[in-house]
Amino acid sequence: GESVGLHLPTLSVQEGDNSIINCAYSNSASDYFIWYKQESGKGPQFIIDIRSNMDKRQGQRVTVLLNKTVKHLSLQIAATQPGDSAVYFCAENPTTSGTYKYIFGTGTRLKVLA
């Protein structure tokens, strides 16, 4: 089986319910954030992003909320489906790093219960 994510926190959600996955980011200078979804045996897949001049951004069934005061990012998935089962992690990009530097979270495993 997939070795990545063995020690990750797990969120179990009933199919059809809403899911909320949280991320505490580290750098107050970060001004661009991404949520990724990683299914077993696959590479990370872009879900949604948000820039620091926004508090909220919505996509299809997903919403990202950004609270810069407490350096917190959350991903909300509406009407969670079995296909949403995966590891979700956030990434932050502090532009003051000069050229490039993404910091990736370790992730949360989402399990959707039938």
Place this chain on the structure above:
Amino acid sequence: DADVTQTPRNRITKTGKRIMLECSQTKGHDRMYWYRQDPGLGLRLIYYSFDVKDINKGEISDGYSVSRQAQAKFSLSLESAIPNQTALYFCATSGTVQETQYFGPGTRLLVL
């Protein structure tokens, strides 16, 4: 067809062997990256390249080298593999510095 491809997808090698992991992309992006992923850790950057003539070390470059053969190709080499290089390796691309990174499917490497 996938925009970012990696070969091989799985590899088992022995300590001391030299191996190369390859990455190709059809997104037309200038920027390419190599990461490794270990259980319980976030993705860590090994090397990155902003164009064909540009190579930069990431946070964990020791024991690795890279080659940017063309805009679309970026390969990662382990000169003398060791067991603690056992990990998942991902290639990624982006169009600009602060833009979404698109990842390949990964290479699972086991060093015995």
